[in-house]
Amino acid sequence: MFAHYLDLAWRSLKATPLATSLMALAIAIGIGVTMVSLSVYHMMSADPIPSKSSKLYAVQLQVMDEGQTYHSADDIPFQLTFLDAKNLYQTLNIDKKVAMFKSGFAVHVNNPEVSPMLQTTRLITREFFAMFELSFLYGGVWSQSQADNAAPVAVIDETIAQKLFGRSDVVGESIYLAQRRYQVVGVTKEWQPNVKMYDLNNGAFADAERIFIPFSHAAAYEIDTWGNTNGWKREEINNFTDKMNSEMLWTQFWVELENEKEQQALETQLDNYIQSQQDLGRFNRKTREFSLRNVTEWLEYNNVVSEDNKVMIGLSFMFLAVCLANILGLLLAKFLKRAPDVGVRRALGASKTQVFYQHLVEVALLGFMGGVIGIVFAQLGLWGIRKTSHVYESLATMDVSMLLAAPSIAIVTCILAGLYPAWIVCKTSPAIYLKVQ
């Protein structure tokens, strides 16, 4: 029966090409516009690390004096001081913790044929790879003793390996970060989370770093940050050692917690840490404040999805509603015009349900057509967005779920719009039309 209705629907649509194209166009435009904003929203708000997003926590400490404010929702600075990151890493009794910050170097291999390149580099502690799920193609992470001795060792990703050496298996090779020679101990698979959740300070959608070196190098080689430095206090800073010991904020600290119990234990430890620092004259607020936010909460707290995007989503759905009203009107017109046919069919024994069902099949088909054309429009729109800025290259795309969502939304919209006209037409009384004939 469904096939028969589909055939009838197809014929009906073909019989009124103008009305059909108008309706398909209206739904396609509506879907196109809605899908563009939905896709960008979907990519921006997508969980960057689904298996860990409820286990990885960003640590924040309220280091600022009483009365000082910070541009975060709860006044707690987004970043930590170098001192705190270092101390927490050394003192917290927890296996999975990472202290880190962003830097960068001119990278080369002392080979005149390979031109040097500027690369952002992340200074991390060993746990980073396991916590954020980077996988190694060759080699592995440096040892703890290498980190402690600030041995010149680095982990790079496969694209860097390819650029510098033309192959991926480069464990044991030497690269130069500025003038310092580093030995490659591991090569990771390319890793680009859609949101750079572990460091949102310089663009949530910025590229992840591709070179990793031990956090201990910061002190050993005076490596400064390439990220933001936020100062809140007047301090005499004459050299890098002063900066490392200052209250300036420029590092990030994350932990991985398995359950509530571990979280509570960590909270106690953090509180104790602040207390111990208070004895040294730091953290001089009346209340000891810190916060632990998992990835999901962290992205929300940092407003990763922009306001513009939320406004666009709202307007797009209102727009879709206009298209719906539009199609409803056109369908009503079309179906009522066909009332005489329906009258005859009803007189020949078609039940109301059958007539109703047949018309819904027709609108669903229409919705499907509109949805498919809508995908084309959406792709066009997304292409336009990608052209606007390089930032949107990976964001302005439709993944499979969005590709499937488009025709689904179109069909649902059309069926919603078609319910009333189909209901009206199936109520057609056979008698009227037979009489006139």
Add this chain to the structure above:
Amino acid sequence: MLELKPIINALLRSKVGAVLAILQLALTLAIVSNSLSIISERVTYLNKPTGYPEESIITFSVMSFDDKIDANQQLIVDERILKSIPGVIEAVGVSSVPLSGGGSNSGFSLTPEDDGKHTNSGHLYANEQVIRTLGVKLIEGRDFTSGDVLISSEYAKQPDVVIASKAFTDEIFGEGKGLGETIYYGGGPLKVVGIVERMTNAWPRFKNADRLIIFPMVNANGFQDFLVRTDPSLRDEVMKKIESAMLQENPSRVITGIKGLDDVKGKYNSKDLLMLRMLLVLITALVVVTALGIFGLTQFNISKRTKQIGTRRALGARKSAIVRYFVVENLIVCAIGLVLGTVATVFLGQKLMSLYSVPPLEVSYILITALGLIVLCIASVIFPAKKAANISPSIATRSV
């Protein structure tokens, strides 16, 4: 003369079509006028002058990896290399690039004591060539001289003088004042020797975007930003030559991000530009869809009343009367839609304002949109109404 009563009766009898049209018009008014308001705010922001001749300035960064080189000395050499490229007017090494979203911003005060009363401003460090390179207009005082410039690699040292933007001096000293006065930064005094009419700091979107202070100071390290002002017609040529010219002298470094200051600004503003474009596409599509909808509904109304029209014509109604009938009917629908729409518009505007940082909706946007919709309504009814007027009176005598 206007057949108001029969029109209203006819409308009441086929309510659904009219209700749908009213709904569409109301929503369209709400969406379009709110979008227009957001668009106009963004356009104003994007067109706001920065004070710089953006089309004739090039910026780029240098990362050296030879730590034996004296960075401050290298900076002087580099500026000389850049100035020798044909088409270059002036070049300078800067601590950060205006309009780029990255730089320094601090509090400045009127007293050496840190009493917490600060006026925030962006600031950057460069030598005496900076004002000429930026191409900004000095309206009071003097430009830097080479004697003003402090070359030092010590963090804590500070020059004696600064040049500030008028927006900053107006803010801290009061309108028109500031020249020759002293401000304090980290306890150290800085005399304002020059005031620039307009120059934007690194964050054009921020409230204090117009406040910028320039320190005549060079503290170069391995990473250095440069600004180059060129003859605008030769800018592309110069851009191509920069990398090789810089590397020829000293190959132990990487030159990156060679681009125009207009591109730097474009990148910083890409979110606003995107929103602008998306909203423009949205309202264009919306207007098309609404026009199609009203056109379709009128067409349907007319086809339903073919017999009625034929009868009226047979009874002597003029073609113009038929056209007028439909135009008036449409205008009534349009008017109701717009009244409801105005309510929806204000509601949406307030909702958006309470949730997000959008500007308050001005009445003019509602009026402009409403006027546009009235024109749209009339335009989309004229064609089907004229067709209706051509219905032959004989139709009234046929049975189907």
